[in-house]
Every structure is written in C-alpha cells, then in structure tokens.
Amino acid sequence: MAQRVLTPRAEDFPRWYQDVVAKAELAENGPVRGTMVIRPYGYAIWERMQREVDDRIKAAGAQNVAFPLFIPESYLTREAEHVEGFSPELAVVTHAGGKELDEPVVVRPTSETVFGEYMAKWIQGYRDLPLLLNQWANVVRWELRPRIFLRTTEFLWQEGHTAHATRADAHAYALRILHDVYRDFMVEVLGIPVLVGRKTARERFAGAVNTLTCEAMMGDGKALQMGTSHELGQNFARAFDMRYLDAEGTQQLAWTTSWGVSTRMVGGLIMSHGDDDGLRLPPRLAPVQVAVVVVRDDAECIERARAMAAELAAAGLRVELDDKVSMSFGRRATDSELKGVPVRVEVGPRDLAEGVVTVVRRDLGRDDPGRKVTVGVGEIARGALDSVAAAQTSLRAQAEKRTSAAIADVASLDDAVAAAASGFARLAWALVGDEGEDRLAAEGVTVRCLQRRDGTVPESADEPDLVAIVARAY
C-alpha cells in the first residue's frame, strides 16, 4: 500500500488500535463520555461472536432470560463484598416520570443481585437444580479512562448465573463453561490461543471462591482477560437465601457460579490478529469471508464477478460483491485490507481473458509468495473454500507462534518484571506468593493466572509445583 493509512504498531500501539477502530468503521465514541456507538461492521462482528458463544451456552444446557436494567439501590447492599467492588462505578437514576423517585434505582453494573433474588424464589426442591440461566444485556460501569471495546461505561455482554446442589456440580459447571464455551470459541473460532488458569485470591472476582480465566497475549506484549468463570461457593446463595429441599427433605444452601464475556473480546480480536494494514479476521468469525472485487468498470467483469459471488454464496461462504467501480480499485483494496476480509477475489479484464482470477489471502504478509494466487474461473469455489480454510489455520498458527514466543520462563520476580515488558513471564508460584504479588503490582505487573506445569487448571492454589503466568494487562 502506497499511502500510510494507519499508525504503525511499532510506533504507537494504542494509536494504531484507535486508527483501526475508526478506519475499519468498527465503532466510535458515543455522545456521553465513555460510551460507544458500534457501527454496522463492528456490530456484525459482535453478532457473529454472540451467535457462536450462544450456541455453545445452549449446548451446555443454559437458557436465556432477560432481567431488568434497573435495580433498587437496596438490593446492592445485600451482598456487601460484591457491592464494594462496584459502588464508585454506579450510575444512579434519581428522577423518573417527571419527579424525584422515593428510592433511587441503579443501572445494573451486573445483574448478579437480581438473579440471586429471583433464582432463590424459583428454586424449591432438588429437582429444580441445576438452574442454568444466561442473559445477553448491556451493563454500565462508570469509567474514568474509557477505551473503545476494552473499557467502556456501557458494554454488551452475557452473564451466566447457575445454581447447583453440590460444590462438585458447581465446580464442574464453571470448568465446563471455561473449556467448552469460552476456550473452545476463542481458540476454534477467534483463532486466539488463550491460556486458561485460576486467579489468585488477590485477583479473584469479589465474592467468588474461585475465578477461572482465559488470558490472551496482545500484539503489544500486554495480556487481555478475555472471559472469566466464577465459582461463588455458597456466598451468594447465603446472601439471597437460595435454599432447596434435598431428597431427604432437608433445607440446603445452593452452590452457584457466574461467568461472562463481553464486547471487550472485539478489542482482543483486533489486538491479537491486527497488523499494520488493519484488522485480520479469522474466517469462522468474519461477517464477510470472501470479497469478490471488480477491478475496473467493465461490463464483462461485473457480470462474471456477480456470477462468481453467487457461486461462492451457494458454496456456503459469506460473500460480498464489491462492484463500486466509481471508486478506485486501490482504495477499495485498501479498505478490504483494513476491514480484515480473509479472502479477496479480484476480477479484472486481463485475468479474465486468460480464464483466471486473482485470489488474495489477508492472513499472509505482503512478501509471502502464497498471498496472491491465480485460480481458474471454473475452480473458484474450490479455490475460495481452500483459501478460507487455510486462512483460519494460518491466523491461529501465527497467533500461537507469537504467544508461545511471548512466554518467558524465569526464575525470579525481577526477571518476571523484565519479561513482562514484552509478554508473559512464567515462574514457580512458590517464588511469588502474596508478598510477591504486592511487589509485582508495584511494577504494574499482575499474576494473570495459576496453571499446572502442563498448562491445565489447578484445583487449588495450594497444589504443589504450580506456575504463575504474570504480565502487564489491559
């Protein structure tokens, strides 16, 4: 590309991020500070994320519900520890219907308390368990340093809330969500190789007894928490008097979990796969998998491109025909790169005369000989399907390579801090501990999660031979 469209990542990563968000037309700032307007292309990406996550949530047996936006202020005082984490972030409605309210209502920062209240009512006996609920909703947490997709005053998310008869059931379900819903989606669809593990007591969600997390490495060496799944023990059940009659006729407190992912994942997607030309979307997620681009204003080209687009759509691909020939081809190609469309089929008169089209893969670098190939017009469906499949594999492999290279095994806190300047540091949890966490925190570094040596999730922070994954984080 001749002209410089984006700030290069190496020059100023946050600026590059803002440039991509703006120029790929993903989102922009809303009129109230900290809010965002998600534009059609950004929303199409979020919609695809929603669909994929929702399918997995349903496969895990949870049902969707909708709880109200407004929560009475008094609800938030029931679970003291929980509220303490949120109160400085709350937005409060004091006036409505033309007058001052008797009791102010809070705009939900999460629906945890109201789920608790109603689930307690719906659960009577052991046959009502497990109760597996989920909600797709907007939530509000007033942000002082907002950043589009990553930290906004209002964001879109799903929050799952479940109740179980035993600790073991709740534990197994929290793990199931972590692995079968979140990790599976992030790795298989987003192509982002997340590290899964257990949060330390310091980093745990307020009120949880165990927080499980998916952590990804961004292009600038900082970690992003992509999703969390919490075991809440009986803390919430106690606060909301969520009891059930067991098979022996005894009242028992339920065991609960909660878990969520949000529009923050869009930010993670940008910072994981993006390059200096813009976004790069994994085909399984991409709203448009193949752009069929008419190179120039030529009736034959337009007609053939249209037929090809129809053929590719019939082959099951998500296709967009770009026949806006009043705009220069270069500008449209740049735009397609910016938006990270995985595969571009360029239909030009010279190629057509030879019975071929040019297929360009967005995942490969400008110097990669495999980036542009010519494909016979008769083989276009096969060629596009192959390119799409290859692009999915390659983007994930690139992210895996980058993430692996960004994990440094170290043997001291000082070395961990140094390594965290550019990625994850991995060291024995025994070398860190609570005190070590304080020292890391002073350097702006946190323990992202604890893992076993083989990368699996430990049952407790006290297991021997655990490693801590530490990093700077968003």
Next chain:
Amino acid sequence: MAQRVLTPRAEDFPRWYQDVVAKAELAENGPVRGTMVIRPYGYAIWERMQREVDDRIKAAGAQNVAFPLFIPESYLTREAEHVEGFSPELAVVTHAGGKELDEPVVVRPTSETVFGEYMAKWIQGYRDLPLLLNQWANVVRWELRPRIFLRTTEFLWQEGHTAHATRADAHAYALRILHDVYRDFMVEVLGIPVLVGRKTARERFAGAVNTLTCEAMMGDGKALQMGTSHELGQNFARAFDMRYLDAEGTQQLAWTTSWGVSTRMVGGLIMSHGDDDGLRLPPRLAPVQVAVVVVRDDAECIERARAMAAELAAAGLRVELDDKVSMSFGRRATDSELKGVPVRVEVGPRDLAEGVVTVVRRDLGRDDPGRKVTVGVGEIARGALDSVAAAQTSLRAQAEKRTSAAIADVASLDDAVAAAASGFARLAWALVGDEGEDRLAAEGVTVRCLQRRDGTVPESADEPDLVAIVARAY
C-alpha cells in the same frame, strides 16, 4: 382438564392474561415497578421472534448497530415536537461514578435523536444513501399503569432508522418494512391476521408525516398495535442537519424513516391465540414444536420416547423429551397445554403394545375429533410433521375467522362506538374526520388506521372512499 388452572377468559380477560403469563412461566414483575423479568420460556419465544424479524430486516438491506443507552439531556431538546411526547416518561441519571453529573443523562426512550446525530455525520454524498440501520435494544419509558409485555417501563425492541435521497425512496422503504418485514412475520410466522393501514394525523407518531401500522384483534375484542413504520419526511433530517451532496453537487436534506416492534408482540401472541387452557403457539414460532411425553415410569416407554424424540429432531423439528415421570402425567399434560406446545406425542405402554402413539394437537378444541389421533410408531416423523403443518394453518385460520367476525361494517359514529365494544368497526372515513375522532375518543375509541376499501394502504388520508378501522385498543 379437571382442575381449574386459569381464570376463564369470559370471566375476567385481564386476569386470564396475567394467569397465562405467570403459569406458563413467561415473565413476572421486576423489583422496580413497571419492569419485568422475562423467564426462559418467555425469552425463548422472544428470541424466535427476534430471529425471524431480524432475518427479514437483513433481507430488506438494513444493518444492525448499537447506540448507547445514555443520551445527553441536551440532545432531546433539538427535536421539540419529538421530545414533548416523551419528557414525562423519561428516566434521568443525575449521579454517576460517585458524584453528581455536570449534565444529567437520559436513559433512551428511543434512540431516534442519537441516530439522527450520527447518521448526519456518516452521510456525505448521495452514494452514502440509502443508509439503512437497525438496532435491537432496551428502552425505558416510565409507565404509570404497567402491564407485562404490553406496557412496561423497560421493554425490548428493534428500532430501524433509515435515510434516503428522495421522498419516494423513503416512502417505498417504510412500506417495504410494513409489508415484507412486519406483516409477513406477523401473518406467516405468528399466524396473526393484522390489518395494515395509515394512522390519522391525530394518532400519528410525533414528528412523523405518515405512520403506517399493523393492527391485530385480541381475544377480548380490543385492538393491539403490533408494529409501526414511520415516514418522517425531512423533519428529523432538518433537526439534525442531515444533508447530502447530490449528483449535481448541491446540498440536499435527506428523507428519513423509523420503524419498530417490541416485546409487546408477546402480549399480542398470548391474547390472539390463547384459550382457557393457556397459550397456543404457532409452530413456526414455537421454541418447542413437539413434546414427546412419557406417560408413565416404564423403561420401554422411556427408551422408545427417547428414540422418537431423536428421530423427530433429525426430521428438523424442535423437540423436547418429557421423561419427568416422577411427576404425574396429568400435571405434565396440563403444563404442556398451558405453555401452548403445538403438538404432543404421548408414549404410553398400552399404545406401544399396539405399535402406536397418541398425537395431540393443541390448536384444536377438546371436542374436536381430530385433536387426538393414534399414529403408528413407524410413521411418527411423517405424522408429527403433518400435525405441525396443520396446526400452523389451523391457528391462523382460527385467528382469521375470529378477526373477520369481529369487524362490523357500520354507518354512523354511534354504531361504531357500539361495535367497538367487541371488535373493530369499519366505516367511511368521511363520516369520521377530525371532529368524529374527538367524539370517538370521548368514548375510549380510536381510529386504528385508514384503509382503502380493499384493505390496502392509502397514499394519503385525502384519497376518496377510504374507510376508518376503529376500536378500543391496548
């Protein structure tokens, strides 16, 4: 059914409605007055509505976006006429992030103003038109007399906002949404025979130059406005300075439309098809189309029922296996009737011994000989598919018959008021006029829409020989 589960409709229709909402576990009141908690079954119905409407919106070329929940108070003063309609209903956030805000923010009662602001920015030249946007969101209008699904302080809806180069384009698009999105969905999927027409100036949306509507007749003889599509002329474009450079290089004001349907449709569905045993869902909408019910605790029955459920699911049906044999069959059958599951396959030992199962259709009355049929186990897929298809046709036919019967052709305002006690009255619009509308209003009756004699939508209220459809309404 032996026990009386619901208040009969004839005894107390509003009470029947509340009973159905509660006992079919659709929704309940939220903790803040006027809000609702949509339970899994109710939400599954809404999700199916969303999916069907969304598919049609996308087919009409509109793209989804997400605008923020919060709108600066100052935005709402730009379009004076618009605001006047909303101000007594607004919820206002005055405190956030632990302090009082410099400028209060309003919780969106609609996103019209913020769409206007951003669309004006995004539209530069004629090539940017039409700009076709839609949003699925929650909105808040403080309600003094809330009623679940029908009128709630917070509700879920979609709001479409589009901008066009010409009045003709805007007009055609508002009609396309009315017919191809709303009416098609309501008639073909919901099986509700809506009347489409044009609102009178009195009933028009504030700021619109033309409001088109879909009106349905409920089981109690009252009308429900199920969805509206508005032409806003250049009113909004003027308020938000939404201009484009035309092909001749001249600045022109755009022409806009807006349109929406909401969770209110769930209320319309209940009141359209429901009977004294509960909900009746049209199969194309139903989250569960066929319930395969094990009659009693018998290993053979359970195994065969499971196999049948799998077979029906493989045939493309949405199936639920009910093997909760610890609960009495009668109670489970009642529950299935309450929830309006279109087709029930009862698998019992006596039937199985004869190689058959009993297929029960929810759409047919208790005395209808076609309601319960026995089907050979080997023909169950064919039998269930046929029953599902027949139930869709029959529910729609019943609603059409009821609606037609509820339209009385009358020749005076007095007769119109009398007829509106139990349905729609149809009379010459020339007999009504502005003054007639006042007189009707005094009796609690409104003109729901104007139509041509053939039931089509007039181009203006001044067309000769129009009829007014009048009714009491929700």
